[in-house]
Amino acid sequence: MKKYTDRGKKDTRSGFGEGLLQAGKADPKVVALTADLKGSLKMDAFAAEFPDRYYECGIAEANMIGTASGMALTGLVPFAGSFAEFVTGRVYDQIRMEVCYGKTNVKIASSHAGITLGEDGATHQTMEDIALMRVLPDMVVINPCDWTQTKNATIAAAKYNGPVYLRFGRPKVADFMPDEPFEIGKAYVLNEGKDVTIIATGHMVWEALKAAETLETEGICAEVIDIATIKPLDKATVIASAIKTGAIVVAEEHNMAGGLGELIAGVLASTSPKPIEFVNGKDTFGQSGTPSELLAAYGIDANGIADAVRRVIERK
Amino acid sequence: MQSTEDLKKIASQVRRDIIRMVALAKSGHPGGSMSSTDFMTALYFRVMDQDPSTWTRKGSGQDAFILSAGHLTPMYYSILSRAGYFPTSELASFRKFGTRLQGHPSVRKGLPGVFQAAGSLGQGLSVAVGMALGKKAAKDNHSVYVLCGDGETEEGQIWEAALFAAHHKVDNLVAMTDVNGQQIDGTTESVAGLGDLEAKWQAFGWETISADGHDMDKILEAFAKAGDLKGKGKPVMILFKTEMGHGVDFMAGTHKWHGSVPNDEQCGVALGQLQETLGDF
Numbered sequence: 001m002k003k004y005t006d007r008g009k010k011d012t013r014s015g016f017g018e019g020l021l022q023a024g025k026a027d028p029k030v031v032a033l034t035a036d037l038k039g040s041l042k043m044d045a046f047a048a049e050f051p052d053r054y055y056e057c058g059i060a061e062a063n064m065i066g067t068a069s070g071m072a073l074t075g076l077v078p079f080a081g082s083f084a085e086f087v088t089g090r091v092y093d094q095i096r097m098e099v100c101y102g103k104t105n106v107k108i109a110s111s112h113a114g115i116t117l118g119e120d121g122a123t124h125q126t127m128e129d130i131a132l133m134r135v136l137p138d139m140v141v142i143n144p145c146d147w148t149q150t151k152n153a154t155i156a157a158a159k160y161n162g163p164v165y166l167r168f169g170r171p172k173v174a175d176f177m178p179d180e181p182f183e184i185g186k187a188y189v190l191n192e193g194k195d196v197t198i199i200a201t202g203h204m205v206w207e208a209l210k211a212a213e214t215l216e217t218e219g220i221c222a223e224v225i226d227i228a229t230i231k232p233l234d235k236a237t238v239i240a241s242a243i244k245t246g247a248i249v250v251a252e253e254h255n256m257a258g259g260l261g262e263l264i265a266g267v268l269a270s271t272s273p274k275p276i277e278f279v280n281g282k283d284t285f286g287q288s289g290t291p292s293e294l295l296a297a298y299g300i301d302a303n304g305i306a307d308a309v310r311r312v313i314e315r316k
Numbered sequence: 317m318q319s320t321e322d323l324k325k326i327a328s329q330v331r332r333d334i335i336r337m338v339a340l341a342k343s344g345h346p347g348g349s350m351s352s353t354d355f356m357t358a359l360y361f362r363v364m365d366q367d368p369s370t371w372t373r374k375g376s377g378q379d380a381f382i383l384s385a386g387h388l389t390p391m392y393y394s395i396l397s398r399a400g401y402f403p404t405s406e407l408a409s410f411r412k413f414g415t416r417l418q419g420h421p422s423v424r425k426g427l428p429g430v431f432q433a434a435g436s437l438g439q440g441l442s443v444a445v446g447m448a449l450g451k452k453a454a455k456d457n458h459s460v461y462v463l464c465g466d467g468e469t470e471e472g473q474i475w476e477a478a479l480f481a482a483h484h485k486v487d488n489l490v491a492m493t494d495v496n497g498q499q500i501d502g503t504t505e506s507v508a509g510l511g512d513l514e515a516k517w518q519a520f521g522w523e524t525i526s527a528d529g530h531d532m533d534k535i536l537e538a539f540a541k542a543g544d545l546k547g548k549g550k551p552v553m554i555l556f557k558t559e560m561g562h563g564v565d566f567m568a569g570t571h572k573w574h575g576s577v578p579n580d581e582q583c584g585v586a587l588g589q590l591q592e593t594l595g596d597f
Contacts, residue, residue: 031453052453053453055449055484057480058476058479058480058483060473060476060479060480062438062439062442062472062473062476063442063445063473063476063477063480064442065442066439066440066441066442066443066445066446066473066477067442067443067445067446067449067477067480068446069432069442069443069446070382070432070442070443070444070445070446070447070448070449070450071446071447071449071450071453072446072450073373073374073375073431073432073443073446073447073450074374074375074376074446074447074450074451074453074454074456075374075376075450075454076450076453078446093436094439094442094473096436097433097434097435097436097439098432098433098439098442098443101422101423101424101433102423102432102433103423103424104432
């Protein structure tokens with residue numbers, strides 16, 4: 001299979017911080033807002049470089065979203081950031097009315113998504129945010145997989161005119177994607193295979209590649225697709241791959257309900273139904289622990305993906 | 317410039333429009349629309365630097381108004397059309413299928429004059445704060461105005477925005493509260509104990525002005541004071557003391573007309589009390 005090299009562990013939130021800085025240098029309209037989480041969101045460099053374009057909102061996320069929408073009306077390009085739970089669940093109605101229904105050019109910067117937030121536990125871990133954001137009309141949902149892709153996705157989000165939900169995480173993970181402009185709405189086929197398609201998003205993409213390497217030793221040739229843009233979904237790539245391999249595994253650091261798995265299942269059910277298995281949370285909350293402990297405990301990692309592939313191939 | 321007498325005439329026509337719009341639509345919110353009519357008329361026809369012919373949603377080079385209490389669309393649409401943003405004939409389409417005049421403000425139908433969606437309460441103040449900061453960033457020396465209902469200020473986000481605007485010295489912002497003392501379930505005191513709103517806004521670091529919201533001279537005085545406070549480091553809140561349903565005797569002073577529609581007979585009585593000054597739509 002195609003070889004991907006980990007250039008060194010880096011957190012995707014730092015990729016966001018770097019992308020924000022670069023977007024800010026390229027476009028003076030780019031501004032950043034946060035609700036008392038500048039450091040966690042890696043906005044320090046942007047705030048230092050552009051102090052007049054950085055707005056500390058205090059612990060008041062609802063006002064942050066509304067303020068960002070008002071700024072966007074005047075032509076600014078605001079990135080409003082906090083932990084994933086606090087910029088989705090806590091402010092769902094604000095995003096719905098002021099950003100999506102109101103069609104404002106606001107970028108929701110969502111860090112510490114999923115259970116890999118770790119030790120803070122379930123109050124801060126969200127496994128529901130993709131669901132909440134993807135049901136909103138006109139919202140673009142991007143969940144990049146590593147530092148480099150997050151940086152490039154951030155730059156692309158700044159250039160795109162419209163609401164974007166940009167999801168990234170806390171832990172340091174493999175950095176392996178080529179440094180190239182990010183295309184919103186494109187599914188990235190990272191490895192071509194013939195026996196099964198592993199569709200992954202976010203942190204699960206590297207896990208999918210690791211699983212594919214293991215499966216190769218068992219004689220299973222897995223196609224690996226990085227769904228960096230969950231909405232709008234690159235349906236054509238998904239459907240073509242499903243027809244080619246005839247079996248699907250979807251992996252995400254998110255609950256089943258409303259996640260990528262249900263989305264893929266819906267697309268394939270109405271076009272070319274194939275056996276499908278899901279690697280995700282099952283109507284569950286997280287808990288305290290290290291990221292790797294939690295991923296293993298919930299079965300959302302390379303081992304879980306490889307097991308799901310073995311199951312789905314049995315069903316072909 | 318419109319004289320005080322002119323403004324009173326416009327306000328009378330706006331109240332007629334409100335009654336006729338909700339009657340035609342058989343739905344809508346006349347009570348708060350009528351309590352806020354006088355000062356909103358003054359705002360659009362005398363106070364704001366605004367021009368429908370060059371208006372864009374970006375709002376550059378003009379003052380901007382954000383309606384936070386989104387249910388006050390009968391008043392809002394009447395004033396926008398009377399100010400020249402769209403034909404008054406369109407008022408007859410209020411709340412009807414396919415209309416640009418959605419029940420609550422929408423930007424999806426391209427209605428001129430409307431900057432942002434509203435309806436879910438407590439959010440417009442934040443939007444206005446963001447617009448005001450955007451104007452500062454663009455070196456646009458215009459102001460942003462925003463209208464909240466008094467009941468609406470029970471929303472927590474209002475006080476988030478209050479704290480933020482004072483902290484960031486958003487001094488090109490004039491907020492208005494329509495203090496009619498009524499909300500759907502009763503008086504604001506009986507429902508939520510709003511208490512001393514002026515003291516609350518002052519405690520949050522705002523300049524406050526209190527005025528009779530039905531006395532045109534006092535209204536203009538309040539806006540003039542707000543104008544003097546522009547650029548002085550603090551956001552401004554004008555608390556307009558008003559009466560829900562003002563202008564029609566049987567609708568005045570009660571929460572029962574927050575979202576109720578007059579029947580044909582009541583409509584006739586109401587219109588009999590409101591002079592037609594600019595021609596009905």
